[in-house]
Amino acid sequence: MTASQLIDQLTEARSRTLALVEDLSDEQLMGPRLPIVNPLLWEIGHVAWFQEKWTLRHLLQKDPIRADGDRLYDSMAVAHDTRWDLPLPSRKETLSYMEEVFARMIDSLQSGKPEVQPYFYQLGLLHEDMHDEAFTYGRQTLSYPPPPLSSPDGEEPLSPQGEENFLSGDVEVPGGLFLLGATPEMPFVFDNEKWSHPVQVQPFRVARAATSNAEFAAFVNEGGYQDKKGWSEPGWRWREEVDAEHPVYWTRESPNGWMRRHFNQSLRLEGDLPIIHVNWYEAEAYCKWAARRLLTEPEWEMAASQEFQADGTMVEGKRNFPWGDEPPSNARANLNWEAMGCVAVGALAEGDSPVGCRQMIGNVWEWTASDFLPYPGFVADPYKEYSEPWFKTHKVLRGGAWTTRSRLIRNTWRNYCTPDRRDVLAGFRTAAL
Secondary structure: OOHHHHHHHHHHHHHHHHHOOOOOHHHHHHOOOOOOOOOOOHHHHHHHHHHHHHHHHHHHHOOOOOOHHHHHOOOOOOOOOOOOOOEEEEEEHHHHHHOOOOOOOHHHHOOOOOOOOOOHHHHHHHHHHHHHHHHHHHHHHHHOOOOOOOOOOOOOOOOOOOOOOOOOOOEEEEEEEEEOOOOOOOOOOHHHHHOOOOEOOOOOOEEOOOOOOHHHHHHOOOOOOOOOOOHHHHHHHHHHHHHHOOOOOOEEEEOOOOEEOOEEEEEEOOOOOEOOOOHHHHHHHHHHHHOOOEEOOOHHHHHHHHOOOOOOOOOOOOOOOOOOOOOOOOOOOOOOOOOOOOOOOOOOOOOOOOOOOOOOOOOOEEEEEEEOOOOOOOOOOOOOOOOOOHHOEEEEEEEOOOOOOOOOOOOOOOEEEOOOOOOOOEEEOOOEE
8 A cells, every 4th residue: 555545544534533523522522431332532532542652653663742642542551441530631632632643644654764664554544444433333322413424425325225126035155165364465454364274164055135123123023032042041141131122222112113223313113224233142042033043254254255166166266355356335335334324135236245145245244153263373463452352252243334444344354242242233144054
């Protein structure tokens, strides 16, 4: 990636970050003390601190801009529940710090000095992208208004409607010896994607589309949350602890009718949209009720990326995206806040994978059955805290959501969360038993 391209992308990312918080009051920027969100005032400062740490301080060996930066913003050193008690800079001071870090990064890129290397700039860029997604679902958690974002010029608007002739049901995946993970020729990958290695995948049948609101509502309406036999032991323990009776943002309008909260708006539940904001336990319980299962991580990546010949043998190589190697567009994937929410599970036929699965990139993150584990020969990247501390305790999600940046997502991308999280923009796709 050239210095000019980095400048453009860093500038666009910072514009998006500021747009996601600029309409909020000072009180909203702090928000209530909750275990699943950060104070947004702290988090925007953390984004700038992270870029300063890895580009200005680590790469360029510059002195810290703030002497108290590490004490305030190092997420591995500052316990989550203490972040409301920190002597945080004011809103004006925080924005000034962000601008100073940004200006120095841009200046270093424009200088063309030999020590300017793209890796650490890309690390800071994608880290900001990930936090921008978190800012969005944080606003949902806190019932704030939808972020006041406008779509960029130059692309056809994304249609939220599904195809009238969309056929649901399963597709066959022949299986085989599959190369799971990223390859060294990819321009930027994180350590948990390294490296491609062979995994034997048995033939399986997978749903063409993610599970819809209508499908999940049938589970709820038939008493799925009350049937202990349908839940794993840890899942039922979680359900009792939070007294879950339905998805977190649903409210009952009639015995079998539902409304859902979208930011600070109440909407009638749209049956053709994917179920979203459910955790791994809820997805697992639905699968047991429906006599289905979640995909394993290798199955998910195979269904998203692998081509097969007519006789079922695998074509050499795999795609970076379900549709091929071309970057995402509005005709193929719901990303980048373009639709400001999910689109119908039958929309975006141009984004289908080789086996016929729809929307495996964008719209909603998909829980898999797999624990988040290192690939063989794992070696942590310089940012050692990105993956290693979370192995074994988190579940893998794949595919991205409507807020995910197109420059960040690909078929090999691994997201991960604890199985109790339902604030994230996650749903799931099922497979046959």
